[in-house]
Amino acid sequence: MDNVRCGIVGLGNRGSGMTQHYDSMYPEMGEIKAICDLREEAVDDTMDWFNENSEQDPDTYYGSEDAYQELCERDDIDVVFIHTHLQKHAEIAVYAMEQGSHAAVEVPAAITIEECWDLVDTAEKTQKQCIMLENVNYFAEEMWLLNMAKQGVFGDELTYAKGGYIHELIPNYFFQAYWNNWRARYHYERKGDLYPTHGLGPICHYMDILRGDRMEYIVAHDSPETRMTDAAADLPPDHEFAGETDWANGDMATSIINTNKGKQITLQHDVKTLRPYNRHNELAGSEAFHTGFPSELSVNGEFIGEQSGDDGYDQYADEYEHPLWEVAGDLAEEHGGHGGGDWLMVYRVFDAFNKGRPLDMNVYEAAAWSAVIPLSEISIEHGSAPVKFPNFTRGEWKTERELQTMQFDTIEDPAID
Incomplete structure (x- = not known):
């Protein structure tokens, strides 16, 4: 597609910011044909941004839970970008593909096993692409680590990895408006690792998951719940969750995943306790080890850290900088979004459709990574029993x-005027 015509569904905090990255693809790579949100004020705010900052003038849809369907039913949209609350992700992605568009959906792409299969089956039936917009796979540290792993710095075999999402978000969970209570409602109803893909996505690329190996089974455990109960006690009496104590989700969930080749992946999910932000980003091989936050690297027994001022660390950082960041890093940082990772992700989606190459991540990864949510819940509810992963790729x-991100010959200077 010389010109990727897109629609955007969901214009909240995430969607409104991402819209600016999609706008930066105009006019060389694509254009925004339509935007949609349940709330008219969200659409108005986004259109105010377009009027002040962009040459584009997209059509608008709003006012009902089904407004997205009108956008998806247009015959002039190639890709639908989905930034709604996560309970709607799979539903909208499936509908978009059924109407003839490709789907690019925020994380997680699905929250039930049925939804995971719906994404896979619909993509295969319609022959439409479905990519989960896992931005952490494009962050500079993660892509640097990926490049080192593929270039053999970690040795001939990777053995285990640890990822997670440690991010205290209690202040963001309680709002009076119904649409803003979706996070609290999610934790009230569901156990398990409710947001696994930020930590898991990069690990799956390090370890070639679904590219010669697969996640075989998961064992999960959660801690007692305290923080949501404490916060709910201070809510006004008319709030949906005022005084609520029966929260399904514990303060932290820990999952251990074994792959078909016997490798181990540990995931943590904690958005409640007062721990500093962390995604862990740990990777171990026969010759090297890395852990993040702060970034520290051990190669052949030599331990070097990002904050130590060690020349050895800088040498590895320079020598193994991922080619995507070497070529486009300055431009990504200029556009911003999680240090430039958001913009680089958007660029790669548009670039794939422009060139007709496979997307960096496919529907099978969207399903497998998202499946951690329901599978961890099943494991916890059955006394931390092992639970098998579905075979979404059918072998x-x-x-x-x-x-795709390691096929360097496809990387060109992505300068955009």
Whole structure:
């Protein structure tokens, strides 16, 4: 597609910011044809931004839970970008593909096993692409680590990894408006790792998951719940969750995943306690180890850290900087969004459709990574019993395939006027 025509569904905190990255693709790579949100004021605010900052003038849809369907039913939209609350992600992605558009959906792409299969089956039936917009896979540290792993710095075999989402978000969970209570409602109703893909996505690329290996089974455990109960006690009496104590989700969930080749992945989910932000980003191989926050690297017994001022660390940082960041890093940082990772992700989606190459992440990854949510819940509810992962690829995971982000000959200078 010389020109990627897109629609955007969901204009909250995330969607409104991402819209600016999509706008930066205009006119060389694509254009925004329409935007949509349940709330008219969100659409108005986004249109105010367009009027002040952009040459584009998209059509607008709003006012009902089904307004997105009108956008998806247009015949002039190639890709629908989905930034709604996560309970609607799979529903909208499936509808978009059924109407003839590709789908690019925020994380997680699905929250039930049925929704995971709906995404896979619909993509196969319609032959439409479905990418989960896992931005952490494009962050500078994660792509640097990926490049080191693929270039053999960690040795011939990776053995285990640890990822997570440690982010105290209690102040963001309680609002009076119904649409803003979705996070609290999610934790009230569901156990398990409710937001696994930020930590898991990069690990799956390090370890070639679905490219010669697969996640075989998961064992999960959660801690007691305290923080939501404490926060609910201070809510006004007319609030939906005032005084609520029966929260399904514990303060922290820990999951251990074993792969078909016997590798281990540990995930943590904690958005409640007062821990500093962390995604862990740990990776171990026969010759090296890395942990993040702050970034520290051990190679052949030599321990070097980002904050130590060690020349050895800088040498690895420079030598193994991922080619995408080497070529486009300055432009990504200029556009911003989680240090430039958001913009680089958007660029890669548009670039894939422009060039007709495979997307960096596919629907099978969207399903497998998202499946941690319901599978961890099942494990916890059955006394931390092992639970098998569905075979979303129907056996094709055994085929070794190189990541698109590691095919350096496809990388060109992405300068945009």
